[in-house]
Amino acid sequence: MTINTETAQLLKRVAAVFRVKEGDTFRYKAYINASVAIDNLSEPLVEVWKRGGLDSVPGIGENLAAYLNEYFSTGKVKHFNSLFKKVPSGMFPLMTIRGIGPITAYKIAKKFHLNEEKTAISDLKEILIKGELNKIKSFKEKTVQKIQKALNIQSFGKTRLPLYEALPIASEFIDYLIKSKYILAAEPLGSLRRKLETVGDIDFGICSSTPKKAMDYALTYSKISSVITKGGMVSHIKLINGLEADLKISLPNSWGSMLQHYTGSKLHNIHLRTITKEKGLSLSEYGITKKEKLNHFTSETKFYQFLGMDYIPPEIRENGGEIELAQSHKLPRLIELTDIKGDLHIHSDYDFESSHDLGVSSLSEIFAVAEQKKYQYVGFTDHNPKFLGLTENQKNKIILDRKKYLEAQFHAYEKRVKHRVIKLLIGMEVDIRTDGTIALSEKSLSLLDYAIVSIHSSFGLTQEENTKRIIQALSHKKAKILGHPTGRTINSREPISANWAEIFDFCAKNKKIIEINAYPTRLDLPSDLIKQAVQKGVRFVINTDSHEDSQMENMKYGVWQARRGYAEKKDIVNTFSFENLRSVLEL
Ligand SMILES: [Zn+2]
Numbered sequence: 001m002t003i004n005t006e007t008a009q010l011l012k013r014v015a016a017v018f019r020v021k022e023g024d025t026f027r028y029k030a031y032i033n034a035s036v037a038i039d040n041l042s043e044p045l046v047e048v049w050k051r052g053g054l055d056s057v058p059g060i061g062e063n064l065a066a067y068l069n070e071y072f073s074t075g076k077v078k079h080f081n082s083l084f085k086k087v088p089s090g091m092f093p094l095m096t097i098r099g100i101g102p103i104t105a106y107k108i109a110k111k112f113h114l115n116e117e118k119t120a121i122s123d124l125k126e127i128l129i130k131g132e133l134n135k136i137k138s139f140k141e142k143t144v145q146k147i148q149k150a151l152n153i154q155s156f157g158k159t160r161l162p163l164y165e166a167l168p169i170a171s172e173f174i175d176y177l178i179k180s181k182y183i184l185a186a187e188p189l190g191s192l193r194r195k196l197e198t199v200g201d202i203d204f205g206i207c208s209s210t211p212k213k214a215m216d217y218a219l220t221y222s223k224i225s226s227v228i229t230k231g232g233m234v235s236h237i238k239l240i241n242g243l244e245a246d247l248k249i250s251l252p253n254s255w256g257s258m259l260q261h262y263t264g265s266k267l268h269n270i271h272l273r274t275i276t277k278e279k280g281l282s283l284s285e286y287g288i289t290k291k292e293k294l295n296h297f298t299s300e301t302k303f304y305q306f307l308g309m310d311y312i313p314p315e316i317r318e319n320g321g322e323i324e325l326a327q328s329h330k331l332p333r334l335i336e337l338t339d340i341k342g343d344l345h346i347h348s349d350y351d352f353e354s355s356h357d358l359g360v361s362s363l364s365e366i367f368a369v370a371e372q373k374k375y376q377y378v379g380f381t382d383h384n385p386k387f388l389g390l391t392e393n394q395k396n397k398i399i400l401d402r403k404k405y406l407e408a409q410f411h412a413y414e415k416r417v418k419h420r421v422i423k424l425l426i427g428m429e430v431d432i433r434t435d436g437t438i439a440l441s442e443k444s445l446s447l448l449d450y451a452i453v454s455i456h457s458s459f460g461l462t463q464e465e466n467t468k469r470i471i472q473a474l475s476h477k478k479a480k481i482l483g484h485p486t487g488r489t490i491n492s493r494e495p496i497s498a499n500w501a502e503i504f505d506f507c508a509k510n511k512k513i514i515e516i517n518a519y520p521t522r523l524d525l526p527s528d529l530i531k532q533a534v535q536k537g538v539r540f541v542i543n544t545d546s547h548e549d550s551q552m553e554n555m556k557y558g559v560w561q562a563r564r565g566y567a568e569k570k571d572i573v574n575t576f577s578f579e580n581l582r583s584v585l586e587l
Pocket residue numbers: 429454456483484
């Protein structure tokens with residue numbers, strides 16, 4: 001920090017104390033002005049001071065010049081220090097967060113006793129995670145959301161990589177690894193193997209009976225920019241995209257325990273260790289020690305079996321009850337990608353005055369991919385026509401013309417394939433407006449097979465307002481599916497606030513379907529909410545929200561997310577046969 005920034009910050013702190021403790025807005029402004037002036041100086045303030053020119057700096061009056069003189073001569077200002085004693089020190093770092101001014105910072109620091117500068121920001125994060133910030137009565141929900149947003153943006157992105165970015169990097173490396181005759185298997189470890197929406201480190205486990213040869217081969221991968229440390233069994237590398245990774249080699253006889261150990265999660269492993277310790281067992285990456293004898297495991301299944309448990313899929317190793325379920329052989333049979341029989345949220349290339357973005361692929365392009373995937377049905381759901389500027393008749397005409405357009409292409413497709421025909425559904429993705437109405441008239445809605453209702457605006461409403469508007473929108477009989485429920489987009493938009501328990505109860509009772517949106521920057525429905533809804537008997541649909549045919553490949557992300565929420569095939573309507581789906585959609 002330069003001397004000018006340092007001094008400017010000091011004055012900002014003084015200003016803040018005047019503001020919150022003395023209610024002295026005059027001196028607050030004077031100190032802020034001085035602080036800004038100093039920050040903008042083109043030469044170090046200390047030089048100005050040395051030549052006795054402090055009073056020539058705009059905003060520095062006689063009093064302040066005296067304090068600065070004391071500051072540059074002794075390194076501190078007694079008067080300032082006595083002011084600082086009036087407030088908890090934790091408020092100062094909080095003021096550096098966007099959207100937090102002196103009063104807000106003071107209220108937070110005082111309420112939660114944040115007296116340490118060093119830990120104040122991480123303490124605040126914890127308070128937010130626990131949802132305790134609204135304990136401050138004068139805080140509006142919007143204030144809390146704003147702070148949460150600012151902090152997430154500060155912490156997100158730097159350390160955690162979205163799964164869809166990490167996965168191709170990892171897959172490419174693994175494809176390279178398993179080409180070697182010295183490598184028997186290779187897997188990603190940690191959060192990447194557990195398929196979290198964002199991942200921390202990308203580390204790799206390598207199974208080999210000739211570790212030296214395997215390591216030499218691994219380290220010659222063309223996308224490694226540098227080998228930071230090289231060891232016989234573990235090396236630390238940097239990839240050309242700047243990501244760092246650990247490579248951990250295991251002999252085949254302990255491959256199972258090594259994979260288990262480094263897949264985590266930490267909480268899962270801690271819980272596992274606690275309950276097995278009672279039985280006199282000790283777990284490590286090398287195996288399980290029982291009565292001083294180390295037992296090796298070639299597979300994770302054998303590892304869990306030794307502990308009297310069923311194999312636990314990595315996606316649910318989060319210490320959310322999976323260990324107990326595995327002990328009592330009651331783990332859910334999680335949904336698999338191959339269970340999926342169709343995709344009900346695809347934007348077509350039909351060109352019209354739409355409220356949001358159009359798709360780019362034609363029906364025949366979409367159906368070609370659906371055929372490869374052995375889908376039985378596809379639902380097109382373009383956004384509703386723009387709400388303002390079109391008459392009801394114009395909107396109806398758009399919907400009818402679009403229907404004709406899709407049907408004509410469908411008939412051409414039917415003629416071409418003859419044998420196994422994929423069924424076509426024509427729906428629409430309809431905006432949930434701020435007041436809970438949906439952006440299509442009764443007549444337009446009656447022309448559709450089904451509607452997905454989604455929030456695309458006014459994300460900042462209160463929990464109560466959002467809950468109300470969602471339930472109201474879903475109350476329409478054509479509204480079958482709630483699209484991308486929380487609206488969160490990774491690293492760019494926070495989830496909306498809503499009472500999900502109430503919404504899930506409504507959906508369970510009224511047979512409304514919740515979408516698990518597989519678009520990799522969305523994946524907006526967190527696994528714990530999916531889990532809650534599964535327990536309430538809510539049904540889901542996993543949709544790709546594709547705007548072009550290649551995006552239909554994203555289905556896997558949605559399936560992983562559903563698995564992380566303990567969802568089984570029976571919970572997901574697009575694993576149903578077309579006949580059963582029709583009855584769910586009341587067609
Ligand atoms: Zn949408």
